[in-house]
Amino acid sequence: MNLRSSWVAETGQTREDTRLTQIGATNALNPVQVRSGILPGSYDGKYRLSGFWMTGSSAMSAVVSEGRAIVQGEISQGAYPVTLPSSEVVTFSPGNAQYGRVDLVVLRIYDKLYEGSNRNEAVVEIIEGVPEQTPKALPAPARSLPLYEVTVPAGASAGNGGIPWATSLKDLRTAVVSAGGILPVEGPxxxxxxxxxxxxxxxxxxxxxxxxxxxxxxxxxxxxxxxxxxxxxxxxxxxxxxxxxxxxxxxxxxxxxAYPGPYFNDSLDGGYTTSTTYVNTLIDRADNPLSVTFTAPPSRAAILTFGSRMELSLATGTTGIASSAFMGVRVTQGATVVREPDDELAAVASKSADPTDAYSVATTQRLHSLTAGATYTVTAYYRSTNTNVRAWFDNTFLQITPQY
Structure with a gap:
């Protein structure tokens, strides 16, 4: 057996044994004991835990790869560092003729100071399970670290195919690091x-x-x-x-x-009104009314921007009328009107007697004293200043940008 340990054998501990097993793995379990486990790491850095990896090597044998670990004894017994500097082969007994069993592969410390045996050594050992209809592994002995459970099917032997290694291994290995280290979780x-x-x-x-x-x-x-x-x-x-x-x-x-918004809605469909009072429906436009809903931020304030491409056209046979197109908004919280359309707050396009130029007009304002978390709706409204003048609105938009 080439598993090395420190401070177990009464005689024969070499300087090489001591050097190999001084691993500094003291991840705390409580004020006196440390966690049992395997030191993490792999040759190429791709794996968290490659020490004591086990894989089938023949019908009834497996190879346990090299690694370093620490096995904690009872509270007064201390911790046992161990090292397997080269791989170890373990061989399993043939399966029972009727029932399968589950064997447990462990790193085990024999210390005759604390048990009835006359042994002082560290070993890779198979704790053979009991063949049963529903088999399970036996508990791990004292001063041992479980590595794998291995299911041995009924009748398994070297002569009939042995253990199906691809499905029979259950990895129980856990990692351990030095005090204060970040532990890579493997296993329970x-x-x-x-x-x-x-x-x-x-x-x-x-x-x-x-x-x-x-x-x-x-x-x-x-x-x-x-x-x-x-x-x-x-x-x-x-x-x-x-x-x-x-x-x-x-x-x-x-x-x-976390920061909802900005809230935006627009219509690229043009429409007109000849109403001299504010209305939210435009003739010749399909999507009426135009509105946007927003949630008031904790600051209780938001920036309101709205506008449209506006044009004024006179009724047939009418000349010499100066007029204006107004776009305003109504702000509501549920059924409560917070703000009505107002000429002083509207986006406005005006013309003299006969020109019919189009204007892109927008305005930006601040809404304040809102109720934080409440839902508000802003709806576009429109009007003309003369019933003989069509006030056209196209490319209309509403935008609310909450302030945080």
Missing amino acids: VAPGAYPGQYQDTGSAIQRWDGGAWISYSSAIGGIVPNSASSTPASYTGQYRDGTGGQLQRWNGSAWAA
Whole structure:
């Protein structure tokens, strides 16, 4: 057996044994003990955990690859560092004629100070399971680190195909790092040992808060990254980078745009009115009325911009009339009118007696004293100054830009 260990053998520990096993892996389990586990790493850097990897090598044998690990004993026994500097072959007993079984492959420390055996050594060992109709592995012995469960089918032997390695291995390996290191999670997730401990799940960094592992992106003030956008929110007011690249905020029940807007609506269809009072319906235009709905931001203020391409035309046989076209807006919150169309706040195009030029006109204003979180609707209204003058409106638009 070439598995090396420190401070187990009464005699014969070499300087090479000591050098190989001084691994500094002391990831805390509690104030006195450390976690048992395998040191992470691979030859090419592509894998998190390659130490003690096991793969089938023949019908009833498997190869356990080299690696370094630490096996924690009971609280008064200390931790045993071990190293397998070259691969080890393990061979399984033939299967039972009637039932399958599940064997457990472990790194095991024999220390005669704490057990009835007369052995002082570290070994890669198979804990053979009991053949049953529904087999399961036996518990791991004291001072051992589980590596794999291996299902041995009924009747498996070297002469009839052996163990189907592609489906029979269950990886139980767990990683361990030095104190303060970020632990790469492999296998079962164990509780943290102290608030502020970190682990890497492969998709998120997590911090132990004293009772649970909390994704780093879910910590107070953390923005959930796009790669973890399916992560549930931890609190109302948390932010995330949405899948569409939009910054979103958790409102207590759903993810919503953190900074909604701007809100926009327009019509490229032209229409006219001869009404001298404000109306929201234009003749010859299909999409009436033109409106836009928005949610008032926490600042209770928003920038309102609206406009149109306007033109004034006289009724047939009419000349010499100066006139104007007005575009205004009505602002409502539900059934409550917040603001009526007003000439002083309108976009205006005027003409003298007979010219029929077209004008592109827009205006920008500030809406204020809104109710934060309330829904408002802005609707376009139009009028002419003379019933004999058609006030035409084309390329009409409404835009609301919330202020944050």
